[in-house]
Amino acid sequence: MAQLEEISEISPMSVAEDMIGKHFYEVESDVRVDMNSVRxxxxxxxxxxxxxxxxxxxxxxxxxxxxxxxSVAAWLRPHFWSPSPNADARALKLHFDLKEVFQVxxxxxxxxxxxxxxxxxxxxxxxxxQVLRSVSEEKRVKLGIGRFWVIDVVIENExxxxxxxxxxxxxxxxxxxxxE
Amino acid sequence: xxxxxxxxxxxxxxxxxxxLDIDMTxxxxxxxxxxxxxxxxxHHDRSFAQERNGTKDIFVNTNHNAxxxxxxxxxxxxxxGRLGKIKFKMKSPVFPxxxxxxxxxxSAVHQGEGGIGWADVSVTMSVDGQACTQGNVRVALPVEDxxxxxxxxxxxxxxxxxxxxx
Numbered sequence: 001m002a003q004l005e006e007i008s009e010i011s012p013m014s015v016a017e018d019m020i021g022k023h024f025y026e027v028e029s030d031v032r033v034d035m036n037s038v039r040x041x042x043x044x045x046x047x048x049x050x051x052x053x054x055x056x057x058x059x060x061x062x063x064x065x066x067x068x069x070x071s072v073a074a075w076l077r078p079h080f081w082s083p084s085p086n087a088d089a090r091a092l093k094l095h096f097d098l099k100e101v102f103q104v105x106x107x108x109x110x111x112x113x114x115x116x117x118x119x120x121x122x123x124x125x126x127x128x129x130q131v132l133r134s135v136s137e138e139k140r141v142k143l144g145i146g147r148f149w150v151i152d153v154v155i156e157n158e159x160x161x162x163x164x165x166x167x168x169x170x171x172x173x174x175x176x177x178x179x180e
Numbered sequence: 181x182x183x184x185x186x187x188x189x190x191x192x193x194x195x196x197x198x199x200l201d202i203d204m205t206x207x208x209x210x211x212x213x214x215x216x217x218x219x220x221x222x223h224h225d226r227s228f229a230q231e232r233n234g235t236k237d238i239f240v241n242t243n244h245n246a247x248x249x250x251x252x253x254x255x256x257x258x259x260x261g262r263l264g265k266i267k268f269k270m271k272s273p274v275f276p277x278x279x280x281x282x283x284x285x286x287s288a289v290h291q292g293e294g295g296i297g298w299a300d301v302s303v304t305m306s307v308d309g310q311a312c313t314q315g316n317v318r319v320a321l322p323v324e325d326x327x328x329x330x331x332x333x334x335x336x337x338x339x340x341x342x343x344x345x346x
Binding site: 061119 | 344
């Protein structure tokens with residue numbers, strides 16, 4: 001394997017290292033945050049927080065009507081169907097790109113941490129991009145042999161304020177039974 | 181939800197949050213998935229879930245888990261409680277007909293800036309005594325009655341000051 005990497009002009013690890021820190025898949029959401037959807041989210045968790053049900057109270061406490069912070073990723077998802085074709089709206093596309101770079105057939109998310117910044121306000125249209133933060137050396141894990149990578153999905157509002165960073169640790173791997 | 185805001189000084193490491201039971205009906209699970217714009221069929225189509233995922237039924241989606249955790253924590257804090265971080269792992273799916281029991285405990289308390297502080301809460305969601313989702317939440321709390329985490333200046337809002345518990 002080492003020999004193959006040496007004779008190859010660009011090794012998969014070099015490709016991945018070159019991707020680190022760059023912005024990929026900058027997308028503006030095709031939905032706006034709306035109060036009916038906010039209340040549907042709250043209904044599904046029987047969340048009676050008056051911030052999401054009482055506009056006057058929300059204005060007094062926050063200064064705006066807002067969405068539940070944990071729902072931030074929902075506002076980036078495309079419609080179930082739309083007449084405008086979206087070439088590849090797959091969430092976490094960078095994860096699938098890395099599977100291709102390293103030619104590993106399996107991939108899972110092993111960890112996720114959502115950090116919240118500016119509140120998401122009703123009426124806003126969010127945008128997002130993905131950033132590769134790190135890629136590990138190849139490791140043996142319970143599932144086989146693979147690499148861990150950390151991807152940030154950065155979510156901003158129309159003013160460019162950061163609303164959230166959804167950080168995923170992915171594992172791309174080859175099962176022992178897959179062979180070469 | 182009664183809107184009694186907890187102040188930072190009323191919180192200590194080891195405090196146990198009131199438990200919350202929720203009957204997870206098919207309607208609630210479908211509602212949770214579709215409201216969060218998650219159209220994956222395993223969250224609303226029983227046949228698909230059984231045939232393609234090999235599960236006994238549809239199951240709660242990731243965002244719905246997060247919403248339930250948020251609701252649980254802010255039921256305790258009151259409306260001024262503002263989430264800074266959420267981290268959780270789904271160990272096993274939650275199906276229709278199951279009673280979800282959510283419990284939590286304060287794992288750390290931190291002083292902040294701008295009249296707020298932070299409580300880290302470990303949260304466990306269980307069915308029949310078996311943990312199905314486990315996680316940690318960092319939530320900002322007011323230090324005094326007239327302080328408000330929602331009104332803090334952007335430069336003082338720093339949920340990244342320390343790693344959130346594993």
